[in-house]
Amino acid sequence: MTKKDHIRPRPVRAFQWDLARQVERLDFLLKWLPRYADWGYEELYLHLEDAVEFPTLPGVARRGAYSQKQFARLVDAATRVGIRVVPIVNLLGHTQYLIKTPELRDLNELRAPDGSPLERGQICPLHPRTLEVAEKLLRDIAPFCTAGLVHTGLDESFHIGKCPRCREEIARVGLDAHFAGHVSRLHALTSKLGLRMALWADMFYYIPEAIAQLPRDVIAFEWYYYPFTRRPRVELFNFAEADLAARFKQHDIAFYGCPMNGAFRWEPLPSFSERLENIKSWWRYAHHTGAAGFLVSSWEPNRLAIELTTAIDAAAACLWLEPHITEPSQMLARGFERVFGRTGKSAARTCLAADKFPFSGYPRWQINDRWDVLATDSTLLTAGGARAATYAREESALRALAKSAAVLPPALGASLQFRHYLAQRDRFVRAAAQAIFLARHHLAGNGFDMAHRRPLAAKALAQAGREATQLEPALKKALRAARTMWRRSRDPKQHGPNEEMLTRDAQRLRAWRAWLRRAQKKPTLANGATPVCGRWQLQFAVHNFAPALQKIVVEQQGPDGSWAELHSVFTIEFKAAAAQPHSKIVREISVPVDASDARLRIAVRGLGQVAVSGITLTDGVTARSPAGSREKIVLGLPAPRNGFPAINWGHNAGEVEMDFSHV
Secondary structure: OOHHHHHOOOOEEEEEEEOOOOOEOHHHHHHHHHHHHHOOOOEEEEEOOOOEOOOOOOOOOOOOOEOHHHHHHHHHHHHHOOOEEEEEOOOOOOOHHHHOOHHHHHHEOOEOOOOOEOOOOOEOOOOOOHHHHHHHHHHHHHHHOOOOEEEOOOOOOOOOOOOHHHHHHHHHHOHHHHHHHHHHHHHHHHHHOOOEEEEEOOHHHHOHHHHHHOOOOOEEEEEOOOOOOOOOEEHHHOOEEOOHHHHHHHOOOEEEEEOEOOOOOOOOOOOHHHHHHHHHHHHHHHHHHOOOEEEEEOOOHHHOOHHHHHHHHHHHOHHHHOOOOOOHHHHHHHHHHHHHHHHHHHHHHHHHHHOOOOOOOHHHHHHHOOOOOOOOOHHHOOOOOOOHHHHHHHHHHHHHHHHHHHHOOHHHHHHHHHHHHHHHHHHHHHHHHHHHHHHHHHHOOOOOOHHHHHHHHHHHHHHHHHHHHHHHHHHHHHHHHHHHHHHOOEOOOOOOHHHHHHHHHHHHHHHHHHHHHHHHHOHHHHHOOEOOEOOEEEEEEEEEOOOOEEEEEEEEEOOOOOEEEEEEEEOOOOOHHHOOOOOOEEEEEEEEEOOOOOEEEEEEEEEEEEEEEEEEEEOOOOEEOOOOOOOOEEEEEOOOOOOOOOOOOOOOOEEEEEEOOOO
16 A cells, blocks of 8 residues: 555545636646646546537537547546546536537527527527437547546536426426436436436535436536635525535435636636635535545636646645645645745745735626726715725736746746736726826816816826826737746647737727827817717716625616616626625726716616615716715615526616706
């Protein structure tokens, strides 16, 4: 018995590579497999979608997907070092990879009014071809299931029951039997191939009655990506605690606990401390509940340098290799040492310093898509509104961290440089809008004629032009950093999403500079709509006091009485502070509006309540507030505590109308 065998406890220790968002270079993956084996990992889960060729369904694989030969090399390399492979083949939710194929589009659950399948959605479990397609996918992937297990996904299947045939069956047997029936049919396919079936467990939060109807040898994988003390929580239920483990044990269903190692959506860096706290929570819970396994999952790493999530996996290995190391800072230091060697300890300290400035949550991510939703006069908002000084401090701190890039591992150094650019951009875009407001103040100034006002406005705009010139080299530096992050593990001939975002930023910067050149000659242009703010801005504070799945929408009424959406943003923060039933998070929202007499409304959609306050329509000079806008107005209904969530993103769950024409 080796030393590693002696210290190997249960549950089974597993890690995951998400290859569905991007194809990692095979040489990169092969290099790390022996290291993962040394760290005590026993299983590798591969999230695939269209990232691998399916010979019997040749239209599914995307360009650049792994060939069967390449995939065999990866699986064989894992086998040689003692790591068993479990492919993930999504067979309900997250099946856009099938529906995008014209020949398979009719599988879609979602239908147009004429009955034709929509271009986006998920497969219908009762479609006559669903089992045929599922069997082809499973047969093609079966040779690579060296753990004797195949994972069928089935998570986040919120479109279930939308087509007529499914609605009819649900009306007859219930949603629980409908879902369990799909599981049973897939189980029959996997059993015929000599494989055990796995699935994600989140759907059982909403239809727990289905658990009793499952085949007893399936394995359920429960996931939750924030730290917790007693039990995981359910976001859609306003983060109410869940106890699926007890239900699984009651029905002899094996289950894994699943934390996550990476970042959320558009984050360029993980929150290292929160990821490790989440991992610790699940390790403790897995032991307490007798879980069969522990899977450190990984999702959407295409905006990250993947070596950083690898370091978190290495840090998680402290739980079984060095259980006396329990502090996240110490675990992270050991993880970075395992991945990067002697520089690891100082690199870990730098990461923890960067944790203080997370670029997380949809309100922060608006800037990735448009620059005219950040113009605010913070003095008009309630306490909690962002201040320019906050972004200045963030930019200064990240600039200091980015300066150490040369002595850090390249993956981390480039990530910090890219993160510093995001801080520069945040500060720059907000300052640009303030320059417009200042120019408008000068143009509206009392006691001076227009001949005196225009030079003052032009001076404010000239300063904005100088700042725009300074952002250009920062953007180029960020592009080099983004390329480094991507090319560490991916095809250098392709461009990652960070590079694509920077390309759009460059276009916005050119448009802003072109507008400034025109405005230098004609300063009164500042009184109209600009690339960084509208003629008017509706601004208000959103109090996310009961986090769930809310979306804030601003609409404007047209002459015919209909309402058109001007802007929307989810309230999801992706931070531990927001992953609880009650929070004090306040975000400022600003939306460009074309006229001061526009009839507007603020609405909430999705699940849960928010409050809004400080509703103001301003051009930076004049501010208009409808009656009662300074008080908190609660919108929406409390999030459900159980049952299948009815989510309708086209329906307002609560709204407040504002008429500024008489203010």
